[in-house]
Amino acid sequence: MASGYRFSEYIPPQGNEANFESLLKIFLQLVTMTSGDAAEALSWMSSLDKQYNLTSDSYGMGDFIDDLRKKGYLQENPEDGSMQITAKSEQSIRKSALEEIFGKLKKGNEGNHATPHTGIGDEATTDRREYRFGDALEQISMTDSIRNAQVNHGLSDFMLTEDDLEVNESEHKTQTSTVLMIDISHSMILYGEDRITPAKKVAMALAELIKQKYPKDTLDILVFGNDAWQIEVKDLPYLEVGPYHTNTVAGLELAMDILRKRKTGNKQIFMITDGKPTCLKEGIHYYKNSFGLDRKVVNKTLNLAAQCRRIHVPITTFMIASDPYLQQFVEEFTRVNNGQAYYSSLKGLGHLVFRDYRRNRKKTF
Structure with a gap:
């Protein structure tokens, strides 16, 4: 037929x-x-x-x-x-965001970050090699190993030794833990421009992408204004900007705390913001300066960027603004962390986030 x-x-x-x-x-x-x-x-x-x-x-x-x-x-x-x-609407919103931002992507099989290294992994290949101490029993190719035993020792006195064993080679697949920081300070809706909605859409699309294509990766989302706190993916449609300053320090401290608990080898921070850090919390009080790049605030922020570099956590900053006044700070922040920075329009934000996520997940930091 x-x-x-x-x-x-x-x-x-x-x-x-x-x-x-x-x-x-x-x-x-x-x-x-x-x-x-x-x-x-x-x-x-x-x-x-x-x-x-x-x-x-x-x-x-x-x-x-x-x-x-x-x-x-x-x-x-x-x-x-x-x-x-309802929860059905929340899921539909995430899928809609994924289609809108990453609609040109082709669906792939479930998996993790591919690397060129072989060994104890979860992706089988057609390659074979000799047995090494520590190889899992399920990796042993019994057909090939028995054939080797017959060739090496003959059929009359059959025996199987360690030298006869062959294993199915597998590829390492890396896992990545990502923390996405979203600025919810008041400037995200200033001057008649809605910057928070595109940021929410990017977060929802990234969450849905990881769930569908990279299920072994982790994505944690936090928001920062005067303070920083973690939110769930289901909370994203309800996220609003508040009358806040920009406490980037609080956001980075929380992101580092989250990543310390993750056992994956690759860790990274994505930060979506539209302005400079303007706030610190000292005890129960807030130190604020909205008028310029206050060195007290900036130095604390740069210190955290350096700490992230020392523990091999790169920070990718997506600046939803092209103000030349901010570029000097962003460039210094990026240099200290050895991370990356993009000055993005609202329209191109999603494509930049995905491109960097896909690229970074193939690295071992």
Whole structure:
């Protein structure tokens, strides 16, 4: 029986299902921008509908909201009856961010960071070699080893020695632990430019990418303003900018604490920010200076960059700004850490983060 592919004419979805899918894409974008506020996102959608006729007489905004409930994207808060997104919506937002930012990537098999080294690994190859002390029993190729024993000792007095053993070679696969630092200081929404939404999308896309393609890697996410604290991936859609200064020191200290607990060989920090460090915490008080690169704040930040270098943790800084005033600090910070820095527009941020993640995960720092 012949096998192959049968091609037929593509018929796009019709009716309500097509309308729902197109509206869902808009809703997921808006709910990200509203930090998970479903009611505000739907209000924006209603305004857009009036302006651009998103719905039709056969499928209105009320039908769409009903379908969001039925399909598990929306639920009522039992306490106050307000609408809120569900875990299904949160996952859809991450997948949508992944498609938007890394949509041109091809899917790959599960795995870790490939290296040129062979040994005790989890990726089998077609190569064979002699047995070495410490090789796992499951690596031994019994067929090849028995054949060697027959050739070396004959069939009449069969015996199997260590010299007869052959093992299936395997490749080392490295694992990488990444901490992603996101600046949530007030400047991330200053001057009418929304910088926090692209940062959230990049974090969600990176998390979904690691989950799908590199499941043995770890990604920890923290945010920093006056202080720094760790958040879960599921918290990202709800992330908001606060009336904060930029305490980069607190962020780096927390990132280093997280990475100390990780047992992987490769560790790295990605930092998405749009400004200079302007804050330190001294005891219960905050030392702040928003007007310039205060040497007291800068020196403490550079000291941490040097500490990261000594423990082989490179820092890649993604500066969402092109202010020449900041470049001197970023260049000094990068030189002290021996890391990398990029001055990125909001549009190109995701591609830069992915490119560096993929490149760094192939290194042994």
